[in-house]
Amino acid sequence: MMSYHVNEKGYYGNFGGAYIPEMLYPNIKELNEVYLEMIADPKFKEEYMGLLKDYVGRPSPLYLAERLSEKYGTTIYLKREDLNHTGAHKINNTVGQILLAERLGKKRIIAETGAGQHGVATATVCALKGLECIVYMGEVDIERQAPNVARMKMMGATVIPALSGSRTLKDATNEALRDWINNPADTHYIIGSVVGPHPYPDMVARFQSIISEETKWQLKEKTGKSNPDYVLACVGGGSNAMGMFYHFLDDDDVKLIAVEAAGKGVETGESAATTLLGKEGVLHGSRSIVMQTEDGQVVEPYSISAGLDYPGIGPQHAHLYASKRAEYVSITDDEAMQAGLQLAKLEGIIPAIESAHAFAYLDKMKFEGNETVVVCLSGRGDKDLDTYMKYFGL
Numbered sequence: 044m045m046s047y048h049v050n051e052k053g054y055y056g057n058f059g060g061a062y063i064p065e066m067l068y069p070n071i072k073e074l075n076e077v078y079l080e081m082i083a084d085p086k087f088k089e090e091y092m093g094l095l096k097d098y099v100g101r102p103s104p105l106y107l108a109e110r111l112s113e114k115y116g117t118t119i120y121l122k123r124e125d126l127n128h129t130g131a132h133k134i135n136n137t138v139g140q141i142l143l144a145e146r147l148g149k150k151r152i153i154a155e156t157g158a159g160q161h162g163v164a165t166a167t168v169c170a171l172k173g174l175e176c177i178v179y180m181g182e183v184d185i186e187r188q189a190p191n192v193a194r195m196k197m198m199g200a201t202v203i204p205a206l207s208g209s210r211t212l213k214d215a216t217n218e219a220l221r222d223w224i225n226n227p228a229d230t231h232y233i234i235g236s237v238v239g240p241h242p243y244p245d246m247v248a249r250f251q252s253i254i255s256e257e258t259k260w261q262l263k264e265k266t267g268k269s270n271p272d273y274v275l276a277c278v279g280g281g282s283n284a285m286g287m288f289y290h291f292l293d294d295d296d297v298k299l300i301a302v303e304a305a306g307k308g309v310e311t312g313e314s315a316a317t318t319l320l321g322k323e324g325v326l327h328g329s330r331s332i333v334m335q336t337e338d339g340q341v342v343e344p345y346s347i348s349a350g351l352d353y354p355g356i357g358p359q360h361a362h363l364y365a366s367k368r369a370e371y372v373s374i375t376d377d378e379a380m381q382a383g384l385q386l387a388k389l390e391g392i393i394p395a396i397e398s399a400h401a402f403a404y405l406d407k408m409k410f411e412g413n414e415t416v417v418v419c420l421s422g423r424g425d426k427d428l429d430t431y432m433k434y435f436g437l
């Protein structure tokens with residue numbers, strides 16, 4: 044049987060690995076040596092599950108969306124990651140990594156952030172544990188995402204602007220890596236998605252896998268069957284999707300659909316549809332599929348949703364794509380915005396624009412009789428109200 048998981052060398056098929064400067068070998072080696080053992084340690088598990096329950100508010104509900112189901116003539120459940128503390132799935136990962144950092148004796152936490160969602164989730168757990176927090180963020184993003192910058196500062200984090208390149212996410216990531224190279228002994232770098240050098244993609248996927256773990260028993264409780272016909276999730280780097288897919292990977296009866304951002308359209312040059320437009324390459328420490336020019340320069344991605352405009356995808360996704368285990372599709376800004384409005388009107392739930400991309404794909408699916416679909420509602424739309432207001436003239 045094909046394996047969809049990482050091998051001992053840190054690869055998923057052709058993808059993955061750890062393409063890092065020599066200065067970081069000791070840090071990555073240390074993580075590799077401890078992460079699996081730590082995650083399996085009953086004491087770690089107890090603390091992690093305890094925080095997910097009492098601090099994050101898990102299990103997140105699996106909600107039968109009746110009016111949405113009626114509209115599409117099939118049965119649709121929403122996995123409500125929007126109801127987590129801080130409003131999205133990202134906290135599942137930062138809670139896991141802060142416990143790991145604590146066990147490694149690290150006193151200083153660094154992170155990169157684009158829209159600020161991962162920065163907020165990191166600042167949150169640093170406040171929780173009383174650890175120093177430094178968040179690198181592109182200067183342009185700092186201007187665009189003022190409320191999230193304020194949240195991070197209020198929780199005691201230092202936000203450092205990345206002033207190089209396009210002054211956005213990839214530049215912030217470079218700055219964070221540079222910091223880690225200069226402070227290897229006392230610092231843990233919390234990466235926000237299933238990207239980066241091995242073991243990050245596997246580690247983050249394991250922390251996010253709580254999403255599908257809960258979905259299985261919740262669905263069983265509600266329908267008598269733990270497997271749906273389809274699961275859908277949006278993909279930026281791919282962490283909510285990986286969490287949603289994880290416990291279904293080896294279940295061939297479950298179709299996995301990953302929805303990327305087509306931006307203004309895949310032919311316009313303003314897009315983030317990585318599997319369609321990208322090719323194999325190395326980005327931020329691993330071999331994956333990357334949007335790049337003929338001579339290998341990373342292309343600046345675009346999406347109306349700040350969480351999806353990343354020029355790559357995690358290596359496990361690249362493998363799921365290449366092996367055809369999951370289907371990768373894309374949705375434009377306009378389609379996502381309409382789907383966000385529709386969910387608000389039909390269910391009284393305003394989704395993050397990222398999550399709205401997954402919902403938009405329901406319009407393009409053909410259901411055979413009454414099938415069961417689970418959509419990962421990765422985050423709530425409060426952070427996107429300004430964008431919704433401008434777009435719909437509200």
Ligand SMILES: *Cc1c(COP(=O)(O)O)cnc(C)c1O
Nearest residue numbers: 236279280281282283350397422
């Ligand atoms: C950050 C974010 C995403 C995209 O990140 P993934 O790693 O692909 O999950 C999706 N939805 C929300 C709400 C986010 O905040």
